[in-house]
Amino acid sequence: MTGWINISGGGSVRLTAVRVGILMPAVPAAVLGFTLACSIAHAAGPPLPNSRPVVIDLAPVTDQDQPSDEEQLPEEDQVGTEQPEKPVLEKQAEQKLPEPRPVLPAPVAPEPPAPVRQAKPAFDLAKAKQCERELRKLNAKFTVTGPITGDGQCGWPRAVKLTSLARNVKIKGDIRVRCELALALARWSKEVMVPSAKLHLGKAPKAVRIDTSYQCRRRNNAKTGKLSEHAFANGVDVMGFVFPDDQIFNVAVRSGSANAERAFQAAVRGGSCAYFTTVLGPMTNASHADHFHFDLAVRRGGYRLCQ
Numbered sequence: 001m002t003g004w005i006n007i008s009g010g011g012s013v014r015l016t017a018v019r020v021g022i023l024m025p026a027v028p029a030a031v032l033g034f035t036l037a038c039s040i041a042h043a044a045g046p047p048l049p050n051s052r053p054v055v056i057d058l059a060p061v062t063d064q065d066q067p068s069d070e071e072q073l074p075e076e077d078q079v080g081t082e083q084p085e086k087p088v089l090e091k092q093a094e095q096k097l098p099e100p101r102p103v104l105p106a107p108v109a110p111e112p113p114a115p116v117r118q119a120k121p122a123f124d125l126a127k128a129k130q131c132e133r134e135l136r137k138l139n140a141k142f143t144v145t146g147p148i149t150g151d152g153q154c155g156w157p158r159a160v161k162l163t164s165l166a167r168n169v170k171i172k173g174d175i176r177v178r179c180e181l182a183l184a185l186a187r188w189s190k191e192v193m194v195p196s197a198k199l200h201l202g203k204a205p206k207a208v209r210i211d212t213s214y215q216c217r218r219r220n221n222a223k224t225g226k227l228s229e230h231a232f233a234n235g236v237d238v239m240g241f242v243f244p245d246d247q248i249f250n251v252a253v254r255s256g257s258a259n260a261e262r263a264f265q266a267a268v269r270g271g272s273c274a275y276f277t278t279v280l281g282p283m284t285n286a287s288h289a290d291h292f293h294f295d296l297a298v299r300r301g302g303y304r305l306c307q
């Protein structure tokens with residue numbers, strides 16, 4: 001298609017055909033004007049004859065400009081089907097197809113993490129007391145308990161029993177942990193959990209539901225193997241949250257399309273990785289399908305596990 005545009009104004013128009021194609025109707029007038037203006041060389045001198053019309057080639061889009069149907073089909077639709085003899089015109093169209101895109105190299109699998117050695121965290125009385133001061137500043141409610149004793153390496157010299165993480169966020173359940181873990185939980189509550197709930201659900205939880213905190217056992221309740229961080233009062237399982245209307249939010253496998261609950265849980269999980277050195281949950285495996293496991297495991301090289 002060819003169109004004619006008259007330009008008045010006395011400038012000489014040095015014009016080459018402007019190819020617009022099918023996008024022409026969508027081109028804003030200002031853009032078109034700018035484009036054309038760039039093609040205008042103003043002559044400073046004697047008046048020039050009437051400007052010539054601008055020729056705009058609105059060439060129709062041919063089949064070659066459009067992606068072929070085959071490019072838009074999923075691969076499985078193109079494999080293993082017997083093709084009948086194609087008409088001559090279709091064969092010609094295939095010959096005109098552009099070169100296939102280069103095949104990108106397969107992504108290289110990430111290197112497995114270096115083996116890490118996990119040890120029981122070291123107890124430091126001065127640090128424990130400092131931690132308790134920090135915890136009070138956050139308005140957490142707790143009592144300092146005596147040592148937790150257990151078989152073998154289980155236990156911890158000085159623990160805290162938490163009843164609330166902040167003025168408005170209580171603990172539902174029984175939690176006795178080393179102060180550093182309680183402090184991490186209080187900070188996570190204030191800086192991640194409450195803001196995420198307000199953002200995604202429009203309300204702040206009044207309580208966090210806790211299941212296991214201290215427990216003298218091996219990882220995954222196995223009969224052999226390393227002790228769980230729970231055995232050092234250094235791990236806690238968060239089951240969910242309670243809102244002011246007594247509605248309970250359970251940590252759970254949440255798949256499917258995005259919704260506010262799923263976004264809230266994802267935000268809580270993602271943010272927790274900044275406060276704990278181990279984060280496990282419904283995305284990890286079936287044994288964590290209904291809770292988040294947080295701990296402050298000490299690993300060589302500061303390695304963190306966030307899943």
Ligand SMILES: [Zn+2]
Pocket residue numbers: 212230235236237292293294
């Ligand atoms: Zn756990």
